[in-house]
Amino acid sequence: MSGIPLTWYLIVAAALFAIGLYGVLARRNAVAILMAVELMLNAVNINLIAFWRYLTPDRPIGLAWALFVFTVAAAEAAVGLALVISIYRQRDSVIAEEMDILKY
Amino acid sequence: MSPQLNHYLALLPEIALVVMIVAIFAYERRLAPDNRRQLGILSAWGAFIILLLTLAAWQLAGVPDFATSSSLNETLIWGGMMRNDGFTLVFRVMFLLALGLTSLISADVKSLQRGEYYILLHVATIGFSLMAAAADLIMLYVALETASLSLYVMVGFVTSSPRSTEGGMKYFVYGAFASALMLYGMSLIYGIFGETNIYFISQIVLSGRLDNPLLNFDNVFLVAAILILAGFAFKISAVPFHFWTPDAYEGAPTPVTAFLSTASKAAGFAIVFRVFSIGMLGAPVADRSNPWWTILVAMCIVTMTLGNLLAIYQSSIKRMLAYSSIAQAGYIIIGLVTFTAEGLGAALFYLFIYVLTNIAAFGVIILFANQTGIDDDLMSLSGLSRRSPYLALALMVALLSLGGIPPTAGFIAKFLVFKAAVDAGLWWLALIGIVNAFIALYYYLSVLKYLYLYRSDEEDVGIFTPRAARVALLIASLGMLLLGTVAAPIVEWTQRAASAFLG
Numbered sequence: 001m002s003g004i005p006l007t008w009y010l011i012v013a014a015a016l017f018a019i020g021l022y023g024v025l026a027r028r029n030a031v032a033i034l035m036a037v038e039l040m041l042n043a044v045n046i047n048l049i050a051f052w053r054y055l056t057p058d059r060p061i062g063l064a065w066a067l068f069v070f071t072v073a074a075a076e077a078a079v080g081l082a083l084v085i086s087i088y089r090q091r092d093s094v095i096a097e098e099m100d101i102l103k104y
Numbered sequence: 105m106s107p108q109l110n111h112y113l114a115l116l117p118e119i120a121l122v123v124m125i126v127a128i129f130a131y132e133r134r135l136a137p138d139n140r141r142q143l144g145i146l147s148a149w150g151a152f153i154i155l156l157l158t159l160a161a162w163q164l165a166g167v168p169d170f171a172t173s174s175s176l177n178e179t180l181i182w183g184g185m186m187r188n189d190g191f192t193l194v195f196r197v198m199f200l201l202a203l204g205l206t207s208l209i210s211a212d213v214k215s216l217q218r219g220e221y222y223i224l225l226h227v228a229t230i231g232f233s234l235m236a237a238a239a240d241l242i243m244l245y246v247a248l249e250t251a252s253l254s255l256y257v258m259v260g261f262v263t264s265s266p267r268s269t270e271g272g273m274k275y276f277v278y279g280a281f282a283s284a285l286m287l288y289g290m291s292l293i294y295g296i297f298g299e300t301n302i303y304f305i306s307q308i309v310l311s312g313r314l315d316n317p318l319l320n321f322d323n324v325f326l327v328a329a330i331l332i333l334a335g336f337a338f339k340i341s342a343v344p345f346h347f348w349t350p351d352a353y354e355g356a357p358t359p360v361t362a363f364l365s366t367a368s369k370a371a372g373f374a375i376v377f378r379v380f381s382i383g384m385l386g387a388p389v390a391d392r393s394n395p396w397w398t399i400l401v402a403m404c405i406v407t408m409t410l411g412n413l414l415a416i417y418q419s420s421i422k423r424m425l426a427y428s429s430i431a432q433a434g435y436i437i438i439g440l441v442t443f444t445a446e447g448l449g450a451a452l453f454y455l456f457i458y459v460l461t462n463i464a465a466f467g468v469i470i471l472f473a474n475q476t477g478i479d480d481d482l483m484s485l486s487g488l489s490r491r492s493p494y495l496a497l498a499l500m501v502a503l504l505s506l507g508g509i510p511p512t513a514g515f516i517a518k519f520l521v522f523k524a525a526v527d528a529g530l531w532w533l534a535l536i537g538i539v540n541a542f543i544a545l546y547y548y549l550s551v552l553k554y555l556y557l558y559r560s561d562e563e564d565v566g567i568f569t570p571r572a573a574r575v576a577l578l579i580a581s582l583g584m585l586l587l588g589t590v591a592a593p594i595v596e597w598t599q600r601a602a603s604a605f606l607g
Contacts, residue, residue, distance in 0.1 A: 040284035
């Protein structure tokens, strides 16, 4: 192996995950929240690929899983953007805080 | 090792549901615009036939006496992705029942008379069914997302309604967030064990041979367990992850709410039961010192109490039922945290009853809204008993069952869960549950006050009940009353499934 320890990849993934987490909690724009969720999923992918390469290089479990995560992330983005568009058509805004019809 | 016939039979519900999707597509093309309610009827017939087929296939290929005598490798099928045990069967019956009843009650809702809606219902059911069978983290994740993605679309299905799209958006944002948390936890589990099969992981955990030189095991393991629990808590709408529930339930078209509150919650519990009681995150039965056991119990208590207390203040009946469904999740977790076959069986029975009960309650609201256009105001239900005595009766049976009043099945379910908790030495948890059941009675019974005591100006206007919905309400109400009096066969069935499941 090329000398870069596994930990480095995990740190990058954890940092990416934390940035995504911050984005979901702090951003107001629904599209930005979607992007932040995608960051979190990409962090998972880095984790999976790194674990596969370092722990089970002979069995492609992590690789297969990462492929599924890509696919699901793409489907999730499609559904999410469709919902954003249908909201935008109704109120010309994608700001999460303005979605306040439903409350008690 | 090539797949044998019984491996295909284990996938029968999913295969049949895919066939149904094609059939619905084809049927929709041929339907006259004024006859589109037939879509719901077709979908319901399909669901009930698949239910019978699944039971038949179980008799043919499964282990009819629920015994898991064969070795682990034989029970894991399709490369270790699935496990077709009695536990899976109980859940599949629930999902198909929920699919059939939901199709019946949505057949006459104008905005949902579209092929896409029924196809999404079927795709979600496929996802649930695979979730209940999943024995591998990859399978579990993909099945969960299959179900979730269809549900996001279904909640936001009526694009002309701002409430529906807003509910869908909120559900989506929370859902995507929770599933990302869960996935990160799962990736850590994979990193610790180099393995994704739930059963193989629990064998490693329970045998205690864990020597991964790369990671400090204990802390990472706990973080992973908490992250996974977060994702699951979202699916079962347990308290810190319940925020989406009232909004999505209120915003969604009512048949979708019925489906979401029953099938989706049951599917969430299916994965919670499997992952936690198999011991993937540490042995549950031996000692209760596991940090996540304490977290689960705390979650259970807060979920019950907060759900019930907030439900009291709701003026919208859909929102009230949403908070009530949060509280009901708490009662079901009581069955889980005992980690005995008795408790798990009681929780399975509870979920089974809950499917019938909630679909009946939402079914009445749908019929009422079809006529009046009001679907969320408690006051507007005034005088329902004079407008339509049978609808009022069905709603009363459902509310009594939710509240746990004797002639209905809800009483048996609550009794079994609390009894299991007492038997497992958790009498204080049962006590909290009983106190909560009393709080819950207050708001369930105050709905009856509107139905039977209050008058309204429109008392002479009857409520039109289409035949499909009448059949659904009849099945659900009779089911509740029958299982409240002769519960033994189903109770025994769930108990056997649970004890075989815990092995």
